[in-house]
Amino acid sequence: SREDLHIVVAVVNKKVVGGLTAYEMDEWKKPTRKMFFYEIGVAEDYRSQGIGSALIEELKKICIERGIKEMYVLTDAENTAANHLYSKTGGVSDPSCVLYDYKIDR
DSSP: OOTTEEEEEEEETTEEEEEEEEEEEEOSSSSOEEEEEEEEEEOGGGTTSSHHHHHHHHHHHHHHHTTOOOEEOOOOTTOHHHHHHHHHTTOOOOTTOOOOOOOOOO
């Protein structure tokens, strides 16, 4: 129901075996949008079969259709599977970025 939210799913034999979510984000400095690739998951029995790569390729197609020229994703340095997947699908690590995590507790 939101134009800026994208959910891509992988279905095998009528069963959802993977998916990702992503959000379009406005840049405040310029009239462009970036895609924030938020999360991805593939059922354990279906990993290492190209499903994660296919999901990312579908998200890239959505970016092209919507005129979005940049997509980004965050992961932990220790998450070797995610780092491998993102590198394999054309992602380039940016060592100049630093993530600050705020814990909001009230």
